Amino acid sequence: xxxxxxxxxxxxxxxxxxxxxxxxxxxxxxxxxxxxxxxxxxxxxxxxxxxxxxxxxxxxxxxxxxxxxxxxxxxxxxxxxxxxxxxxxxxxxxxxxxxxxxxxxxxxxxxx
Amino acid sequence: xxxxxxxxxxxxxxxxxxxxxxxxxxxxxxxxxxxxxxxxxxxxxxxxxxxxxxxxxxxxxxxxxxxxxxxxxxxxxxxxxxxxxxxxxxxxxxxxxxxxxxxxxxxxxxxxx
Numbered sequence: 001x002x003x004x005x006x007x008x009x010x011x012x013x014x015x016x017x018x019x020x021x022x023x024x025x026x027x028x029x030x031x032x033x034x035x036x037x038x039x040x041x042x043x044x045x046x047x048x049x050x051x052x053x054x055x056x057x058x059x060x061x062x063x064x065x066x067x068x069x070x071x072x073x074x075x076x077x078x079x080x081x082x083x084x085x086x087x088x089x090x091x092x093x094x095x096x097x098x099x100x101x102x103x104x105x106x107x108x109x110x111x112x
Numbered sequence: 113x114x115x116x117x118x119x120x121x122x123x124x125x126x127x128x129x130x131x132x133x134x135x136x137x138x139x140x141x142x143x144x145x146x147x148x149x150x151x152x153x154x155x156x157x158x159x160x161x162x163x164x165x166x167x168x169x170x171x172x173x174x175x176x177x178x179x180x181x182x183x184x185x186x187x188x189x190x191x192x193x194x195x196x197x198x199x200x201x202x203x204x205x206x207x208x209x210x211x212x213x214x215x216x217x218x219x220x221x222x223x224x225x
Contacts, residue, residue, distance in 0.1 A: 009152065031211050042202060042216040043155065088154065091210070098143055098162045098209030099170060104154035 004091050006103030014111050019076040021106035023089035032065055032072045035088045037105070043088060046074075079110050114138055118203050118217035125193045125224045133188040133220050135203030143206045144186035145214070146170075146178060148199040155202065161186055162209065193224045 003026045013019050023032065031050045035043040047056055049065035049072060056063045062075045076083055086105045093099030116137045125131055137144065142163045147155040147170075157170030159178040167178050175197060177189045186205075190197060201220045206212040 006154070033213070035214075042219055043204075043214075044216070045213040048211075048213065090155075090214070093157075093210065097160070097168060099157055099160045099168070100145060100204075100206070100210040100214055101157060101171070102147070102155040104152065 004089060004101050004103040006089055006106055008106055009104060010107050010109070012109045012111065013079050015081060016078050019079050019083070019108055021074050021087050021089075021108075023072045023074075023103050025070045025091055027094060028069050029091040030069075031092065032069075033090045033100075034063060034072075034074055035090060035102075036085050037088065038085045041085075076108075079108070081110050081112055084108060084110050116203055116205055116215050116217040118201075118220050120220060121218065122221050123223070125190075125222065127194060127224060129193050129224075130189065130191050131193065132190075133201055133203075133222075134185070135187065135217060136185045137203075137205040137215070138184065139205065139207075139215065140183070141205035141215075142183070142208045143212075144180065145204040145206075146176075146186070146188045147202045147204065148172065148197075149202060149219075150199050158188065158201075193222075195224045198222060198224045 005024045033048045034046040037043045054065040060077045086107045088105045090102045093101045119134045144161045146158040161180040164183045203217040204214045
């Protein structure tokens with residue numbers, strides 16, 4: 001079945017440093033979504049990518065979808081303490097059933 | 113506009129007890145999901161409902177049953193709770209399937225002793 005692998009599992013950075021998390025799928029994805037979960041909270045949608053090679057930006061966050069639509073990345077420039085949390089990628093399950101499958105997540109800690 | 117509402121927020125069960133986690137959404141969404149979240153495991157799909165009257169197994173369905181009571185409500189039942197089911201459970205909904213933004217409830221923290 002569909003698997004979405006995400007690395008790294010944890011990342012500790014100094015405030016002001018950059019951060020990147022990577023998501024890889026075993027199959028081609030029609031779309032990929034990114035979510036952020038603050039400590040003690042619930043996942044909140046950030047963005048969806050649909051097109052091959054697509055790049056979208058939200059302030060200091062840059063999202064990319066690979067040319068083959070099997071991988072994606074989230075890059076944060078100059079991290080701030082407000083960026084702390086767990087970032088998840090998510091994609092459709094196999095067989096186009098509508099299932100939404102999440103990666104394991106990357107937990108970001110930012111040292112002030 | 114409440115979005116996705118889950119009850120209860122916290123629950124402690126004894127091994128072998130049963131309980132139902134309730135989820136309701138007021139966004140007129142067609143698709144609803146139940147996930148469990150464990151440290152280092154991310155969000156794992158338990159069951160999925162594409163629309164009212166349909167349900168489908170996810171990645172980790174064993175030990176759970178679901179009921180899509182109507183378009184608004186999607187409940188998750190543990191018939192005989194086990195310590196391995198200690199987790200945080202999230203309900204989510206989308207307008208339709210996996211190509212739309214998912215909205216999550218606040219979660220239910222379940223401990224089975």
